[in-house]
Amino acid sequence: MYKQIIKFIKELYKTDNFIALHEPRFRGNEKAYLNECIDSTFVSSVGIFVNKFEEKVAQYTGSKYAIATVNGTSALHISLILANVQKKDEVITQSLSFIATANAISYIGAKPIFLDVDKKTLGLSHQALKKFLEENTYIKKNKCINKKTGKIIKACVPMHTFGHPCKIDKIVQICKDYHIEVVEDAAESLGSYYKGKHTGTFGKVSAISFNGNKIITAGGGGVILTNDKNLAKRAKHLTTTAKIAHPYEYIHDEIAFNYRMPNINAALLLAQFEQLDSFLKEKRILSKKYKQFFKLQNIDFISEKKDCKSNYWLNAIILKNKKQRDLFLKQTNINNIMTRPVWKLLSELDIYKDCQKDKLTNSIFLQDRIVNIPSGVV
Numbered sequence: 001m002y003k004q005i006i007k008f009i010k011e012l013y014k015t016d017n018f019i020a021l022h023e024p025r026f027r028g029n030e031k032a033y034l035n036e037c038i039d040s041t042f043v044s045s046v047g048i049f050v051n052k053f054e055e056k057v058a059q060y061t062g063s064k065y066a067i068a069t070v071n072g073t074s075a076l077h078i079s080l081i082l083a084n085v086q087k088k089d090e091v092i093t094q095s096l097s098f099i100a101t102a103n104a105i106s107y108i109g110a111k112p113i114f115l116d117v118d119k120k121t122l123g124l125s126h127q128a129l130k131k132f133l134e135e136n137t138y139i140k141k142n143k144c145i146n147k148k149t150g151k152i153i154k155a156c157v158p159m160h161t162f163g164h165p166c167k168i169d170k171i172v173q174i175c176k177d178y179h180i181e182v183v184e185d186a187a188e189s190l191g192s193y194y195k196g197k198h199t200g201t202f203g204k205v206s207a208i209s210f211n212g213n214k215i216i217t218a219g220g221g222g223v224i225l226t227n228d229k230n231l232a233k234r235a236k237h238l239t240t241t242a243k244i245a246h247p248y249e250y251i252h253d254e255i256a257f258n259y260r261m262p263n264i265n266a267a268l269l270l271a272q273f274e275q276l277d278s279f280l281k282e283k284r285i286l287s288k289k290y291k292q293f294f295k296l297q298n299i300d301f302i303s304e305k306k307d308c309k310s311n312y313w314l315n316a317i318i319l320k321n322k323k324q325r326d327l328f329l330k331q332t333n334i335n336n337i338m339t340r341p342v343w344k345l346l347s348e349l350d351i352y353k354d355c356q357k358d359k360l361t362n363s364i365f366l367q368d369r370i371v372n373i374p375s376g377v378v
Protein backbone atom coordinates (compact mmCIF):
# COMPACT_ATOMS: atom_id res chain seq x y z
CA MET A 1 0.00 0.00 0.00
CA TYR A 2 2.66 2.54 1.02
CA LYS A 3 4.69 1.94 -2.12
CA GLN A 4 1.69 2.74 -4.29
CA ILE A 5 0.90 5.90 -2.34
CA ILE A 6 4.48 7.12 -2.51
CA LYS A 7 4.58 6.45 -6.24
CA PHE A 8 1.28 8.28 -6.74
CA ILE A 9 2.36 11.42 -4.83
CA LYS A 10 5.70 11.55 -6.66
CA GLU A 11 3.86 11.36 -9.96
CA LEU A 12 1.43 14.07 -8.91
CA TYR A 13 4.29 16.43 -8.13
CA LYS A 14 6.39 15.11 -11.03
CA THR A 15 9.53 14.85 -8.91
CA ASP A 16 11.78 12.46 -7.03
CA ASN A 17 13.04 15.27 -4.82
CA PHE A 18 11.64 16.36 -1.49
CA ILE A 19 7.94 17.19 -1.54
CA ALA A 20 6.82 19.64 1.15
CA LEU A 21 3.48 19.60 2.93
CA HIS A 22 2.75 23.07 1.65
CA GLU A 23 4.90 25.60 -0.18
CA PRO A 24 4.19 29.13 -1.32
CA ARG A 25 4.18 29.85 -5.06
CA PHE A 26 5.31 33.24 -6.35
CA ARG A 27 4.20 33.40 -9.97
CA GLY A 28 2.66 36.82 -10.23
CA ASN A 29 3.46 40.43 -9.43
CA GLU A 30 5.35 39.68 -6.20
CA LYS A 31 8.72 41.06 -7.29
CA ALA A 32 7.18 44.04 -9.09
CA TYR A 33 5.14 45.09 -6.07
CA LEU A 34 8.03 44.50 -3.65
CA ASN A 35 10.28 46.69 -5.78
CA GLU A 36 7.60 49.34 -6.00
CA CYS A 37 7.24 49.21 -2.23
CA ILE A 38 10.99 49.50 -1.61
CA ASP A 39 11.33 52.35 -4.11
CA SER A 40 8.56 54.21 -2.33
CA THR A 41 10.46 53.82 1.01
CA PHE A 42 7.09 53.08 2.65
CA VAL A 43 8.01 49.59 3.80
CA SER A 44 6.62 49.83 7.31
CA SER A 45 3.28 50.34 9.00
CA VAL A 46 1.87 52.93 6.58
CA GLY A 47 1.42 52.53 2.83
CA ILE A 48 -0.82 51.96 -0.14
CA PHE A 49 -0.42 48.18 -0.28
CA VAL A 50 -1.91 47.65 3.19
CA ASN A 51 -4.92 49.76 2.36
CA LYS A 52 -5.36 48.15 -1.05
CA PHE A 53 -5.14 44.69 0.44
CA GLU A 54 -7.73 45.51 3.10
CA GLU A 55 -10.15 46.72 0.45
CA LYS A 56 -9.61 43.61 -1.67
CA VAL A 57 -10.03 41.10 1.12
CA ALA A 58 -13.20 42.84 2.34
CA GLN A 59 -14.60 42.71 -1.17
CA TYR A 60 -13.57 39.09 -1.69
CA THR A 61 -15.01 37.76 1.56
CA GLY A 62 -18.08 39.98 1.58
CA SER A 63 -17.07 41.38 4.95
CA LYS A 64 -17.79 45.10 5.38
CA TYR A 65 -14.42 45.75 7.02
CA ALA A 66 -10.98 44.16 7.02
CA ILE A 67 -8.06 45.20 9.23
CA ALA A 68 -4.60 43.81 8.37
CA THR A 69 -2.33 42.58 11.17
CA VAL A 70 1.21 41.20 11.59
CA ASN A 71 -0.04 37.62 11.83
CA GLY A 72 -3.08 35.45 12.35
CA THR A 73 -2.49 35.01 16.07
CA SER A 74 -2.56 38.77 16.66
CA ALA A 75 -5.71 39.01 14.53
CA LEU A 76 -7.29 36.41 16.78
CA HIS A 77 -6.07 38.15 19.93
CA ILE A 78 -7.63 41.45 18.88
CA SER A 79 -10.81 39.68 17.70
CA LEU A 80 -11.29 38.28 21.20
CA ILE A 81 -10.78 41.71 22.73
CA LEU A 82 -13.40 43.07 20.30
CA ALA A 83 -15.78 40.36 21.51
CA ASN A 84 -15.23 41.86 24.96
CA VAL A 85 -13.41 38.83 26.36
CA GLN A 86 -11.72 39.85 29.59
CA LYS A 87 -9.42 38.38 32.14
CA LYS A 88 -11.37 35.88 34.28
CA ASP A 89 -13.77 35.09 31.41
CA GLU A 90 -13.94 31.71 29.75
CA VAL A 91 -13.93 30.93 26.05
CA ILE A 92 -15.11 27.72 24.40
CA THR A 93 -13.02 26.32 21.58
CA GLN A 94 -12.10 22.99 20.01
CA SER A 95 -9.34 20.80 21.33
CA LEU A 96 -8.33 19.77 17.83
CA SER A 97 -6.69 22.97 16.64
CA PHE A 98 -3.40 24.77 16.24
CA ILE A 99 -1.93 26.19 19.45
CA ALA A 100 -2.59 29.80 18.42
CA THR A 101 -6.34 29.37 18.94
CA ALA A 102 -5.87 28.69 22.65
CA ASN A 103 -2.92 31.04 23.09
CA ALA A 104 -4.89 34.04 21.85
CA ILE A 105 -7.44 33.32 24.58
CA SER A 106 -4.66 33.05 27.17
CA TYR A 107 -3.03 36.34 26.14
CA ILE A 108 -6.09 38.06 27.58
CA GLY A 109 -5.89 36.05 30.78
CA ALA A 110 -9.10 34.19 29.89
CA LYS A 111 -9.36 30.44 30.08
CA PRO A 112 -10.21 28.05 27.25
CA ILE A 113 -12.78 25.26 27.56
CA PHE A 114 -12.03 22.48 25.10
CA LEU A 115 -14.91 20.74 23.37
CA ASP A 116 -15.12 17.97 20.82
CA VAL A 117 -15.09 18.32 17.05
CA ASP A 118 -17.49 16.94 14.48
CA LYS A 119 -16.10 13.75 12.97
CA LYS A 120 -17.05 14.83 9.46
CA THR A 121 -16.19 18.54 9.34
CA LEU A 122 -13.29 18.34 11.86
CA GLY A 123 -14.55 21.67 13.22
CA LEU A 124 -16.28 22.37 16.54
CA SER A 125 -19.24 20.03 16.98
CA HIS A 126 -22.50 21.91 17.40
CA GLN A 127 -23.90 18.87 19.23
CA ALA A 128 -21.00 18.88 21.71
CA LEU A 129 -21.46 22.63 22.17
CA LYS A 130 -25.19 22.33 22.84
CA LYS A 131 -24.71 19.43 25.23
CA PHE A 132 -21.99 21.21 27.19
CA LEU A 133 -24.00 24.40 27.52
CA GLU A 134 -27.18 22.55 28.55
CA GLU A 135 -25.43 20.51 31.21
CA ASN A 136 -22.89 22.95 32.55
CA THR A 137 -24.25 26.48 32.37
CA TYR A 138 -27.12 28.74 33.34
CA ILE A 139 -28.13 32.18 32.17
CA LYS A 140 -28.11 35.09 34.56
CA LYS A 141 -28.69 38.70 33.49
CA ASN A 142 -28.08 37.76 29.85
CA LYS A 143 -24.75 36.15 30.67
CA CYS A 144 -23.81 32.51 30.31
CA ILE A 145 -22.41 31.30 33.63
CA ASN A 146 -20.33 28.15 34.02
CA LYS A 147 -21.85 26.20 36.95
CA LYS A 148 -18.52 24.67 37.88
CA THR A 149 -16.43 27.85 38.04
CA GLY A 150 -19.04 30.59 38.36
CA LYS A 151 -17.29 32.43 35.54
CA ILE A 152 -18.81 33.99 32.45
CA ILE A 153 -18.45 32.13 29.17
CA LYS A 154 -18.01 35.14 26.95
CA ALA A 155 -17.08 33.77 23.55
CA CYS A 156 -16.81 30.68 21.39
CA VAL A 157 -14.05 30.14 18.82
CA PRO A 158 -14.88 27.52 16.20
CA MET A 159 -12.17 26.76 13.65
CA HIS A 160 -12.54 25.73 10.01
CA THR A 161 -10.03 22.91 10.07
CA PHE A 162 -7.74 22.53 7.04
CA GLY A 163 -10.09 24.89 5.19
CA HIS A 164 -13.18 22.69 5.59
CA PRO A 165 -16.06 24.81 6.91
CA CYS A 166 -17.61 23.74 10.20
CA LYS A 167 -21.38 23.93 10.73
CA ILE A 168 -21.06 27.58 11.55
CA ASP A 169 -24.74 28.54 11.19
CA LYS A 170 -25.75 26.02 13.85
CA ILE A 171 -22.94 27.15 16.15
CA VAL A 172 -23.91 30.81 15.74
CA GLN A 173 -27.55 30.00 16.61
CA ILE A 174 -26.66 28.04 19.75
CA CYS A 175 -24.27 30.78 20.91
CA LYS A 176 -26.98 33.38 20.33
CA ASP A 177 -29.35 31.44 22.58
CA TYR A 178 -26.68 31.46 25.32
CA HIS A 179 -25.52 35.07 24.88
CA ILE A 180 -22.08 33.98 23.71
CA GLU A 181 -20.17 35.89 21.02
CA VAL A 182 -18.76 33.92 18.09
CA VAL A 183 -15.19 34.64 17.03
CA GLU A 184 -14.30 32.52 14.00
CA ASP A 185 -10.78 31.21 13.66
CA ALA A 186 -10.79 31.29 9.87
CA ALA A 187 -6.98 31.22 9.76
CA GLU A 188 -6.99 28.28 7.34
CA SER A 189 -10.11 28.97 5.34
CA LEU A 190 -9.60 31.87 2.95
CA GLY A 191 -11.60 30.86 -0.14
CA SER A 192 -13.91 28.48 1.77
CA TYR A 193 -17.66 29.01 1.86
CA TYR A 194 -20.56 27.70 3.90
CA LYS A 195 -23.96 27.87 2.22
CA GLY A 196 -22.51 30.34 -0.26
CA LYS A 197 -21.19 32.74 2.37
CA HIS A 198 -17.47 33.14 3.03
CA THR A 199 -16.14 31.58 6.24
CA GLY A 200 -15.21 34.24 8.77
CA THR A 201 -18.32 36.32 8.02
CA PHE A 202 -20.73 34.46 10.30
CA GLY A 203 -19.41 35.48 13.70
CA LYS A 204 -19.15 38.91 15.24
CA VAL A 205 -15.51 39.05 14.22
CA SER A 206 -12.96 36.65 12.74
CA ALA A 207 -9.30 36.13 11.94
CA ILE A 208 -7.48 34.85 8.84
CA SER A 209 -3.77 34.02 8.64
CA PHE A 210 -1.24 34.63 5.86
CA ASN A 211 1.62 32.68 7.38
CA GLY A 212 4.08 30.99 5.00
CA ASN A 213 2.21 27.69 5.04
CA LYS A 214 -1.27 29.10 4.37
CA ILE A 215 -3.05 29.24 1.00
CA ILE A 216 -1.57 32.67 0.25
CA THR A 217 1.17 34.32 2.27
CA ALA A 218 2.42 37.74 3.31
CA GLY A 219 5.56 36.14 4.74
CA GLY A 220 3.71 36.69 7.98
CA GLY A 221 0.36 38.38 8.23
CA GLY A 222 -3.26 38.23 9.23
CA VAL A 223 -6.53 40.05 8.89
CA ILE A 224 -9.52 40.77 11.12
CA LEU A 225 -12.96 40.67 9.51
CA THR A 226 -16.09 42.32 10.87
CA ASN A 227 -19.30 43.93 9.64
CA ASP A 228 -19.44 46.28 12.60
CA LYS A 229 -18.13 49.77 11.87
CA ASN A 230 -17.29 50.57 15.48
CA LEU A 231 -15.45 47.28 15.98
CA ALA A 232 -13.50 47.90 12.77
CA LYS A 233 -12.47 51.32 14.01
CA ARG A 234 -11.45 49.90 17.34
CA ALA A 235 -9.51 47.07 15.64
CA LYS A 236 -7.45 49.62 13.71
CA HIS A 237 -6.90 51.65 16.89
CA LEU A 238 -5.84 48.65 18.98
CA THR A 239 -3.46 47.35 16.31
CA THR A 240 -1.73 50.73 15.93
CA THR A 241 -0.76 51.47 19.57
CA ALA A 242 -4.01 53.39 20.18
CA LYS A 243 -2.44 56.55 18.81
CA ILE A 244 -4.76 59.49 18.40
CA ALA A 245 -4.41 61.08 14.95
CA HIS A 246 -2.47 64.32 15.31
CA PRO A 247 -0.04 66.14 13.01
CA TYR A 248 2.88 65.68 15.44
CA GLU A 249 1.95 64.82 19.02
CA TYR A 250 2.19 61.38 20.59
CA ILE A 251 -1.05 60.75 22.39
CA HIS A 252 -2.13 57.18 23.06
CA ASP A 253 -5.43 56.74 24.84
CA GLU A 254 -5.06 53.14 26.02
CA ILE A 255 -2.48 50.39 26.33
CA ALA A 256 -2.61 48.75 22.93
CA PHE A 257 -0.54 46.80 20.43
CA ASN A 258 1.92 47.22 17.58
CA TYR A 259 0.13 44.70 15.38
CA ARG A 260 -0.19 46.55 12.06
CA MET A 261 0.85 44.61 8.98
CA PRO A 262 3.90 46.30 7.37
CA ASN A 263 3.40 47.64 3.87
CA ILE A 264 6.20 45.42 2.52
CA ASN A 265 4.31 42.32 3.64
CA ALA A 266 1.13 43.71 2.15
CA ALA A 267 2.92 44.23 -1.19
CA LEU A 268 3.78 40.54 -1.31
CA LEU A 269 0.30 39.63 -0.15
CA LEU A 270 -1.48 41.75 -2.72
CA ALA A 271 0.39 39.92 -5.49
CA GLN A 272 -0.50 36.61 -3.87
CA PHE A 273 -4.11 37.64 -3.58
CA GLU A 274 -4.30 38.17 -7.33
CA GLN A 275 -3.48 34.47 -7.74
CA LEU A 276 -5.85 33.13 -5.11
CA ASP A 277 -8.51 31.99 -7.55
CA SER A 278 -5.98 30.11 -9.68
CA PHE A 279 -4.51 28.45 -6.55
CA LEU A 280 -8.00 27.44 -5.46
CA LYS A 281 -8.69 25.93 -8.85
CA GLU A 282 -5.43 23.97 -8.88
CA LYS A 283 -5.93 22.74 -5.32
CA ARG A 284 -9.38 21.51 -6.24
CA ILE A 285 -7.92 19.50 -9.13
CA LEU A 286 -5.24 18.06 -6.83
CA SER A 287 -7.76 17.05 -4.18
CA LYS A 288 -9.96 15.39 -6.80
CA LYS A 289 -7.03 13.25 -7.90
CA TYR A 290 -6.28 12.33 -4.28
CA LYS A 291 -9.92 11.51 -3.66
CA GLN A 292 -10.13 9.13 -6.61
CA PHE A 293 -6.85 7.49 -5.72
CA PHE A 294 -7.61 6.96 -2.02
CA LYS A 295 -11.02 5.57 -2.83
CA LEU A 296 -9.32 2.74 -4.70
CA GLN A 297 -7.01 2.24 -1.72
CA ASN A 298 -10.00 2.08 0.61
CA ILE A 299 -8.59 4.99 2.65
CA ASP A 300 -10.82 7.77 3.92
CA PHE A 301 -9.90 11.08 2.24
CA ILE A 302 -11.42 14.18 3.79
CA SER A 303 -13.47 15.98 1.20
CA GLU A 304 -15.95 18.79 0.93
CA LYS A 305 -19.24 18.26 2.78
CA LYS A 306 -22.80 19.22 1.91
CA ASP A 307 -23.42 23.00 1.86
CA CYS A 308 -19.66 23.60 1.84
CA LYS A 309 -17.09 24.84 -0.60
CA SER A 310 -13.65 24.04 0.72
CA ASN A 311 -10.40 25.75 -0.26
CA TYR A 312 -8.65 22.37 0.19
CA TRP A 313 -5.80 24.15 1.91
CA LEU A 314 -4.40 21.04 3.53
CA ASN A 315 -5.39 17.59 2.34
CA ALA A 316 -5.89 14.90 4.94
CA ILE A 317 -6.62 11.21 5.15
CA ILE A 318 -7.90 9.14 8.05
CA LEU A 319 -6.11 5.86 8.55
CA LYS A 320 -7.55 2.79 10.23
CA ASN A 321 -5.62 3.06 13.49
CA LYS A 322 -2.59 4.63 15.14
CA LYS A 323 -0.30 1.81 14.11
CA GLN A 324 -1.19 2.22 10.46
CA ARG A 325 -0.80 5.98 10.82
CA ASP A 326 2.66 5.69 12.36
CA LEU A 327 3.81 3.36 9.63
CA PHE A 328 2.43 5.69 6.97
CA LEU A 329 4.24 8.69 8.51
CA LYS A 330 7.48 6.78 8.68
CA GLN A 331 7.36 5.38 5.15
CA THR A 332 6.40 8.63 3.46
CA ASN A 333 8.88 10.81 5.34
CA ILE A 334 11.88 8.51 4.70
CA ASN A 335 10.88 8.61 1.04
CA ASN A 336 11.18 12.40 0.78
CA ILE A 337 7.46 13.02 1.06
CA MET A 338 6.55 15.30 3.91
CA THR A 339 3.49 14.12 5.82
CA ARG A 340 2.43 15.09 9.32
CA PRO A 341 0.03 13.90 12.01
CA VAL A 342 -2.65 16.30 13.14
CA TRP A 343 -1.84 18.56 16.11
CA LYS A 344 -1.67 17.03 19.56
CA LEU A 345 -4.96 17.88 21.27
CA LEU A 346 -4.55 21.23 23.03
CA SER A 347 -6.18 19.82 26.15
CA GLU A 348 -3.38 17.24 26.40
CA LEU A 349 -0.55 19.77 26.43
CA ASP A 350 0.90 20.47 29.88
CA ILE A 351 0.10 24.17 29.52
CA TYR A 352 -3.62 23.49 28.98
CA LYS A 353 -4.26 20.21 30.76
CA ASP A 354 -6.00 21.87 33.73
CA CYS A 355 -8.68 23.37 31.47
CA GLN A 356 -12.25 22.14 31.46
CA LYS A 357 -13.16 19.79 28.59
CA ASP A 358 -15.78 17.30 27.47
CA LYS A 359 -15.11 13.65 26.59
CA LEU A 360 -13.51 14.63 23.27
CA THR A 361 -14.43 11.27 21.77
CA ASN A 362 -14.08 12.31 18.11
CA SER A 363 -11.01 14.44 18.78
CA ILE A 364 -9.18 11.53 20.39
CA PHE A 365 -10.20 9.21 17.56
CA LEU A 366 -9.01 11.68 14.93
CA GLN A 367 -5.80 12.56 16.74
CA ASP A 368 -4.62 8.98 16.31
CA ARG A 369 -5.58 8.65 12.66
CA ILE A 370 -5.33 11.88 10.67
CA VAL A 371 -2.36 12.45 8.40
CA ASN A 372 -1.84 15.56 6.32
CA ILE A 373 -0.38 14.92 2.90
CA PRO A 374 1.36 17.26 0.41
CA SER A 375 -1.09 19.93 -0.64
CA GLY A 376 0.88 22.75 -2.23
CA VAL A 377 0.00 23.92 -5.71
CA VAL A 378 1.97 21.68 -8.07
Ligand SMILES: *Cc1c(COP(=O)(O)O)cnc(C)c1O
Pocket residue numbers: 071072073074076097098100101159185187188209210211220221222
Ligand atom coordinates in the same frame (compact mmCIF):
# COMPACT_ATOMS: atom_id res chain seq x y z
C1 LIG B 1 -2.04 29.43 11.18
C2 LIG B 1 -3.08 29.42 12.23
C3 LIG B 1 -3.21 30.45 13.19
C4 LIG B 1 -2.23 31.53 13.41
O1 LIG B 1 -1.76 32.21 12.37
P1 LIG B 1 -0.28 32.84 12.36
O2 LIG B 1 -0.37 33.75 11.19
O3 LIG B 1 0.68 31.73 12.18
O4 LIG B 1 -0.10 33.59 13.62
C5 LIG B 1 -4.28 30.40 14.06
N1 LIG B 1 -5.15 29.40 14.05
C6 LIG B 1 -5.04 28.37 13.18
C7 LIG B 1 -6.04 27.29 13.23
C8 LIG B 1 -4.00 28.35 12.26
O5 LIG B 1 -3.89 27.31 11.43
